[in-house]
Amino acid sequence: MSSETKKPSKNPASKLLEGKSSRRAFIKSLSIAAAAGSAALTAGCIPNANAASSEEMKLRWQEFFKENYRLMTQDEKDETVRRLERLAKLGDNLDLQMASNPPLDGVLFGYAFNITRCEGFMECVTACVKENNLDRKTNTQYIRIFEMEPGQLDPSTGDGQYYHEVPVENKFYMGTQCFHCEKAPCTKACPTKATWKEPDGIVVVDYDWCIGCRYCQAACPYYGRRFNWGKPEVPVEEITTRQHYLGNRLRPKGKMEKCTFCIQRTRKGRLPACVEACPTGARVFGNLLDPDSEIRYVLKHKKVFRMKEELGTDPKFWYFID
Numbered sequence: 105m106s107s108e109t110k111k112p113s114k115n116p117a118s119k120l121l122e123g124k125s126s127r128r129a130f131i132k133s134l135s136i137a138a139a140a141g142s143a144a145l146t147a148g149c150i151p152n153a154n155a156a157s158s159e160e161m162k163l164r165w166q167e168f169f170k171e172n173y174r175l176m177t178q179d180e181k182d183e184t185v186r187r188l189e190r191l192a193k194l195g196d197n198l199d200l201q202m203a204s205n206p207p208l209d210g211v212l213f214g215y216a217f218n219i220t221r222c223e224g225f226m227e228c229v230t231a232c233v234k235e236n237n238l239d240r241k242t243n244t245q246y247i248r249i250f251e252m253e254p255g256q257l258d259p260s261t262g263d264g265q266y267y268h269e270v271p272v273e274n275k276f277y278m279g280t281q282c283f284h285c286e287k288a289p290c291t292k293a294c295p296t297k298a299t300w301k302e303p304d305g306i307v308v309v310d311y312d313w314c315i316g317c318r319y320c321q322a323a324c325p326y327y328g329r330r331f332n333w334g335k336p337e338v339p340v341e342e343i344t345t346r347q348h349y350l351g352n353r354l355r356p357k358g359k360m361e362k363c364t365f366c367i368q369r370t371r372k373g374r375l376p377a378c379v380e381a382c383p384t385g386a387r388v389f390g391n392l393l394d395p396d397s398e399i400r401y402v403l404k405h406k407k408v409f410r411m412k413e414e415l416g417t418d419p420k421f422w423y424f425i426d
Contacts, residue, residue: 160194163187172297173310173350178206185349192354198340202347205371207304213365214305214392215376216402216422217279221386224249224270224277231381232281235366236352237344239336246330246363247281247378257409257423279387281378282307282328282363283411283419293323299360305392305420306365308350316358325412326419329362365389392420 170176170184181204192198229247238244250262252275259280271277284307291300291307298313299320321329335357347353348368355361366376370389374380379387390399402408406424413419 160191163191163194167191167312170312172313174297174300178204181349188349188353196340198343198345200345200347200353202349202353203368203371204349205367207302207306208371210391210393212303212305212392212420213284213370214390214399214403214420214422215284215365216388216399216406216408216424218386218388218426219252219276219278219423220426221384222249222277222279222382223384223386224251224266224272224275225383227381227383228279228378228387231377232363234342235344235369235377236364237336237338237347237354239332239334240339240342241337242333244330244332244336244361246361247279248327250278250280252276252278257411259411278423280326280328280411281421282324283326283417283421284363284365286418286420287416289323289325289415289417290320290329293319295319302350304371306350306367306370307362308364308367309360309362310350311353311355311359311361314359316360318360320360325415325417329360331360332357 167184167187171180173181176184185202185204189200189202192200226249229245229249232238232247233240233245236246238246248259248264250259250264251266251270251272252259252262254274254276256262257278259278262278284301284305286301286305288301288307294314295317296313296315298311298315299307299309301307316331318331321331332355336354338354343354344352346368348364348371351364351367366374366378370376375389376387379389388398388402390397392399392403394400402424403422406426408422408424410419410422
């Protein structure tokens with residue numbers, strides 16, 4: 105027998121974040137003092153002279169050093185949700201209802217946009233901004249609506265900043281957002297594995313593991329991602345308090361964010377906010393694995409196409425014509 109001790113093999117989860125580019129390796133390469141300073145600055149955990157400061161400091165440290173969401177057990181996910189709810193109460197006196205609902209069995213979400221029905225009203229944009237707690241100061245928007253010329257099907261040729269009464273004669277309107285690609289190039293570009301595709305098809309971001317390098321933004325061919333330069337500013341009375349850890353929670357500054365198909369709603373059987381808000385019925389959302397769903401009907405009976413399909417990203421977002 106060999107005198108060498110055989111090292112136990114690591115499971116795929118433990119290997120996931122290894123390597124020079126992982127956040128854990130980065131933290132290990134720092135001195136304890138530097139890590140402490142970084143944690144304090146990132147989490148905003150400079151102690152205050154009040155009774156709650158020690159509790160808040162402890163919770164923020166626990167949050168900073170938690171594992172990537174994909175490596176957590178469900179108990180650990182529930183624990184971080186409870187911490188975030190408590191921190192919101194301590195820091196801003198907010199009563200949040202945060203969830204960590206996993207993907208539903210037998211569900212693969214898909215989206216279709218009817219370019220013959222959209223009239224450019226932008227109720228979808230307004231609903232998305234409110235539901236997803238988007239920054240009001242910078243007017244961050246996950247959805248963009250383009251006013252298009254007849255015969256053009258590339259949004260880059262349209263006007264995405266129109267400010268006039270709609271609809272305009274001899275124009276049509278085309279919406280874009282994250283397309284939740286099956287072979288998403290953004291997920292491959294992320295050096296810290298902070299973004300990935302869930303089993304239900306939703307491409308998500310663990311905001312606490314995002315380092316703000318914006319590689320994913322550069323890799324996305326659909327302009328689906330947004331970078332926040334500051335902590336989102338949302339009036340207290342307008343904050344949507346029903347949140348999901350991977351969805352519409354208030355993001356830290358310096359992070360990438362994007363449409364999540366309103367994961368906080370859709371994993372509870374509801375439609376995305378943009379779909380509910382559309383006054384013309386131009387937006388269709390549903391389960392691609394359900395043969396009786398509306399999205400499957402559209403794909404079977406309508407003239408459909410996907411943007412830049414030649415790239416092989418396999419987006420789960422279709423356009424169709426009545």
